[in-house]
Each structure stands twice: as C-alpha cells, then as structure tokens.
Amino acid sequence: MNTKHAEIVVTGPKDTDEFIKGLWAQNPVFVQVLGMCPTLAVTNTATNALTMGLATAFVLLMSNIMVSSLRRVIPKQVRIASYIAIIATFVTAVDYIIQAINLELHKSLGAFVSLIVVNCLILGRAEAFASKNNIKSSIYDALGMGLGFTLALLCLGVVREILGSGTFFNLMVTPTNFEKWVIMLLPSGGFFVLALWMLVINRLKQRRQEAKD
Amino acid sequence: MTEQSLWSIFISASLINNFVLAYFLGICPFLGVSGKFTTATRMGLAVTFVMLIASVCAYGINILLTLINAPYLQLISYIVVIASTVQIVEMFIKKVSPALFRTLGIFLPLITTNCAILGLALFQTNRGYDLIQSIVFALGAGLGFTLALILMAGIREKLELAEVPNIAQGTAVSLIIAGILSLTFMGFAGLGS
Numbered sequence: 003m004n005t006k007h008a009e010i011v012v013t014g015p016k017d018t019d020e021f022i023k024g025l026w027a028q029n030p031v032f033v034q035v036l037g038m039c040p041t042l043a044v045t046n047t048a049t050n051a052l053t054m055g056l057a058t059a060f061v062l063l064m065s066n067i068m069v070s071s072l073r074r075v076i077p078k079q080v081r082i083a084s085y086i087a088i089i090a091t092f093v094t095a096v097d098y099i100i101q102a103i104n105l106e107l108h109k110s111l112g113a114f115v116s117l118i119v120v121n122c123l124i125l126g127r128a129e130a131f132a133s134k135n136n137i138k139s140s141i142y143d144a145l146g147m148g149l150g151f152t153l154a155l156l157c158l159g160v161v162r163e164i165l166g167s168g169t170f171f172n173l174m175v176t177p178t179n180f181e182k183w184v185i186m187l188l189p190s191g192g193f194f195v196l197a198l199w200m201l202v203i204n205r206l207k208q209r210r211q212e213a214k215d
Numbered sequence: 216m217t218e219q220s221l222w223s224i225f226i227s228a229s230l231i232n233n234f235v236l237a238y239f240l241g242i243c244p245f246l247g248v249s250g251k252f253t254t255a256t257r258m259g260l261a262v263t264f265v266m267l268i269a270s271v272c273a274y275g276i277n278i279l280l281t282l283i284n285a286p287y288l289q290l291i292s293y294i295v296v297i298a299s300t301v302q303i304v305e306m307f308i309k310k311v312s313p314a315l316f317r318t319l320g321i322f323l324p325l326i327t328t329n330c331a332i333l334g335l336a337l338f339q340t341n342r343g344y345d346l347i348q349s350i351v352f353a354l355g356a357g358l359g360f361t362l363a364l365i366l367m368a369g370i371r372e373k374l375e376l377a378e379v380p381n382i383a384q385g386t387a388v389s390l391i392i393a394g395i396l397s398l399t400f401m402g403f404a405g406l407g408s
Contacts, residue, residue: 038242090291193394
C-alpha cells in the first residue's frame with residue numbers, strides 16, 4: 003500500500019520542481035507559516051539568521067534522508083515517535099558542531115538550536131513528504147525547503163540588523179548619525195518585520211493574479 | 216530559597232519574559248488557536264498542565280543524566296519522556312474525569328510538540344532551578360501563555376467586525392497585533408528584579 007503510493011508520487015512532478023516549490027510556491031515561512039519560533043526569535047542579526055537557517059536546513063536534509071530510507075522499516079503506529087528520535091539525534095549533533103566552531107554564536111542562539119527539534123517544518127516534511135517518497139526526491143525536497151527557510155530568515159535578519167543596529171553582517175553600512183531603531187531588535191520588531199514581508203508577498207501574489215485575469 | 220525569589224521567578228516567567236511575546240515560544244498555537252475565546256482558554260489551561268508535568272519530568276531526567284554522565288542524551292530523552300508522559304496522563308484523565316478530558320482532550324497530544332514545552336524544560340535546566348523553582352517557573356510560564364492567548368483571542372473576536380485590507384488578511388494582521396501586544400508587555404519590564 004505504502005510503496006504503491008510512493009510510486010505514484012514519484013512519477014508525478016520532476017525533481018527540480020520539488021526543489022523550486024520550497025523557494026516560492028510553498029515557502030515554509032511566508033506561505034506555509036511553519037517554524038515561526040526560530041523565524042522570529044533569532045533573526046535580530048543576519049549572522050544569527052543565516053546560522054539558524056543553515057542548521058535547520060542540515061537537520062531537515064539528514065532527517066529526510068533517514069526517514070525516506072527507513073520508510074518501509076518503520077511501523078506506521080510508532081512513526082511519529084521514530085521521526086522525532088531521528089530529528090533529535092541530528093539536532094544534538096548540530097548543537098555540538100556549532101558549539102565547536104563558534105562558541106559565541108552558540109551562546110547568542112541559546113536554546114533555540116535545541117528547539118529545532120520541535121520546528122514543525124522538519125516533522126512536517128518527514129510526515130508529508132519523506133515518508134512517501136524515494137531518497138532522491140526527498141533530498142531535493144529538503145534542499146528546496148531548507149533553502150527557502152534560510153532565505154526567509156535572511157530576509158528578516160537583514161532588515162532587522164540594518165535598521166536596528168545599522169550593520170550588515172557586522173559591517174557598518176549606515177552613516178554615523180543614523181538613528182538606530184531599537185524596536186527592531188526587540189521581540190515586537192520581529193513580529194512587525196515578518197508582517198511587513200507578508201504584506202509585500204501578498205501584494206506580489208495579488209498583482210500576479212490581476213495580471214492573469 | 217526565599218519567598219521573594221520564587222515570586223520573582225513567577226512574575227518574570229509570566230509577564231516580563233512572557234514565553235509567547237518575548238521568547239517566541241509556542242507561536243504556532245498562538246496564531247492557530249486564538250480565534251475563539253473559549254478555545255483559547257482551554258488551550259492555555261492544557262498547556263499550563265502539560266508544562267507542570269514536563270517540568271517535573273525534566274528535573275528528574277536531568278538528575279539521572281548527570282548521574283550517568285550523558286548530557287548529549289538530554290534533548291532526545293526530554294522529548295521522548297515528555298511525549299510519553301503526556302500520553303499516559305491523557306489516558307488517566309480520560310478514565311478518571313471525563314469532564315476534564317472533554318475540556319483538555321484534543322489539545323493534549325497536540326501540545327507535546329509545542330516548542331514552549333521543550334523550551335521550558337531546556338531553560339530550567341540551563342538556569343539550574345531546583346524542584347520548587349522549576350514548578351513555579353512552569354506555572355508562571357503556563358499562566359503567561361494563557362494570558363497572551365486570551366488577550367489575542369479577545370482582540371481577534373473584535374477584529375472580525377473590522378474592515379481589514381485585502382492583502383493584510385489572515386496571518387499578516389495577526390502578526391501586527393502580536394507585535395503591538397509584545398510592545399505592551401515591554402511595559403512590565405520594570406516589575407520584579
């Protein structure tokens with residue numbers, strides 16, 4: 003039953019489509035509204051946003067590969083628990099890797115690296131895609147979704163960092179007399195910037211719709 | 216530990232560093248289930264309840280992991296133990312008090328993967344709270360979550376009567392409201408400490 007379903011899906015869209023859909027049509031943050039916690043919490047600087055995005059993308063890729071290759075072994079009844087165990091293993095690894103590479107960065111991200119475990123995006127892809135598709139398309143799916151997530155985080159991080167501290171990846175970009183918008187670094191700034199990006203994207207979609215009509 | 220520090224943990228967790236509005240934990244249910252007032256209240260209570268259980272569990276696990284010297288198992292054991300405990304508690308409530316089960320029922324399994332729960336467990340471990348402090352912390356965080364959810368639900372019920380521009384409908388307008396709420400909660404920053 004399971005394998006039959008898998009074959010139907012595989013013969014459907016091409017692998018490149020699986021990759022591209024994560025970037026725009028099904029962007030995890032702007033369209034599916036998944037994984038909001040890290041999106042808002044660690045995007046106060048572009049560096050944090052990029053690290054978080056790449057860490058999540060890595061966990062997503064590894065867990066998609068594992069789930070997809072084990073999809074015929076894992077019994078249906080305990081699948082969610084098994085997925086969580088797989089995800090938690092990779093998150094622990096990423097947590098230690100970041101700690102080894104850059105301790106300061108690890109401190110500024112705090113508990114949010116560990117919290118990738120409960121990012122609904124990863125469990126969502128495992129359940130909705132990797133458990134039903136072969137390894138190759140699961141890799142493309144994970145790369146697309148991971149990249150889409152990273153880009154979305156960067157969109158927020160760059161705006162918040164430039165307006166909030168006048169820097170871009172820690173480089174000064176604004177004139178010295180630039181009045182910094184402290185609110186951008188505060189939690190509420192995260193909500194506002196994400197809302198603004200959503201407005202922009204909704205407007206773009208609306209315009210495309212109008213052009214079609 | 217003195218009375219004062221317990222009180223400040225409570226105030227800090229519920230108001231100053233509100234889980235939803237300052238730490239962004241549990242945003243998914245915050246945006247998803249805050250449409251109706253009654254649902255929001257029940258969800259908040261369920262989360263508070265699970266937080267209390269998770270907090271005690273996490274405290275126990277942490278002692279055990281320190282004993283066998285395996286800190287790298289922290290994350291995986293937290294999430295597995297919390298998920299299974301919630302499952303057992305759910306069955307227990309169903310048997311003992313059907314009325315309570317109807318109130319919390321559907322939300323219990325959902326909130327196991329709510330990042331606020333795991334976040335709470337990780338925070339209390341990082342800060343080295345003892346058992347009583349952990350329980351107070353969980354209670355404060357849960358009630359803070361409930362408060363944010365109820366406030367949001369109240370505003371969104373009113374919002375249904377307002378004219379929202381087409382492009383701002385749905386998530387965008389909820390996020391703007393959340394931003395304003397978060398600003399409001401900044402006002403509590405002077406409390407406690």
